[in-house]
Amino acid sequence: MATPMVLASTARITHLACVDVKGEDAEKFLQGQTSAHAALANGHFAPLTCFCTPKGRMLANAQLLRLSDNHFRLVLSNSLVEPLIAHLKKFAAFYRAELSAPDDVMLFGAATDDASVIADALNLSLQTVTWQQQSDEQGNSALCYPDSVEDETSDRWLFVLTDSAAEHFQADAEPRHWQLSDIRRGLAWLEADQQDQYLPQMLNWEALGGISFKKGCYTGQEVVARAHFRGQVKKRLARGVIEGNEPLEHGANITNAMDKTVGEVVTSAINDSGQVELLTVINTKALEEGELTLENQPLTLCNLPYRIERLDPEQLSQTVPAK
Incomplete structure (x- = not known):
């Protein structure tokens, strides 16, 4: 070889x-x-x-x-x-x-x-x-x-x-x-210990084009559609960073200024600057209030590169592929 x-x-x-x-x-x-x-x-x-x-x-x-x-x-x-x-x-x-x-x-x-x-x-x-x-x-x-x-x-x-x-x-x-x-x-990619915890919208899946609201029924479709059309999603995926050199455990608690748990870590990875970058599911009200803490450290929120709004995969599929 x-x-x-x-x-x-x-x-x-x-x-x-x-x-x-x-x-x-x-x-x-x-x-x-x-x-x-x-x-x-x-x-x-x-x-x-x-x-x-x-x-x-x-x-x-x-x-x-x-x-x-x-x-x-x-x-x-x-x-x-x-x-x-x-x-x-x-x-x-x-x-x-x-x-x-x-x-x-x-x-x-x-x-x-x-x-x-x-x-x-x-x-x-x-x-x-x-x-x-x-x-x-x-x-x-x-x-x-x-x-x-x-x-x-x-x-x-x-x-x-x-x-x-x-x-x-x-x-x-x-x-x-x-x-x-x-x-x-x-x-965010779910792992085995995170099954049966999140609605797709809690991982911003409809904003990434991962949900078709135009197809027929599938398992769980009624609940997913109801959450979308009635605006019932109270938790959302957010991006953040803290100081550290070790990945965080799934489900590590995020607390607000009142020391109340308002979110949890979904996934994390270490960057080259001695920080841990992460995605977390957080209560939407807590996102507006700020002052969040994780692992006894301030959690700095970062902007997501997309809007939290529906993106239909039917629209994405219309892009003509390169020859």
């Missing part, structure tokens, strides 16, 4: 993994379970989506790719792969659809220069609009992700590669930089 190409700004992404959904009824099956309109996953547009309980609480959030007519792939937290498969198999039994966790794929996160190297080596074209997808017949995919905010000229791509393709590359960057980029973009 040839010596792998060393990619200094590419990270091996191990906190995310994949679930494959295959079969003649794969699209029909997914349509009844996910917040995305499954038909929008057309091989070019890869919508965000989520899976909910009947009470509208999230069991997992993911990105939905289509690799062929009867083959869909979900990218989600690695800790949720087995729990989600176990949950969905209860419904898949009534469809010609099979679920599995592919053991022959690896994920890489790359910035512009390295992404071009990977794409050229695999003869993939890099799409330049967020959530666009390019895949080949071997099952390799390149997904355009929102930039890192701090450097808006630096796009980034998530590569989902077969083992035979991945062996040609050596990723030398730290995965925390990819996680920091997601945090700075206000994009």
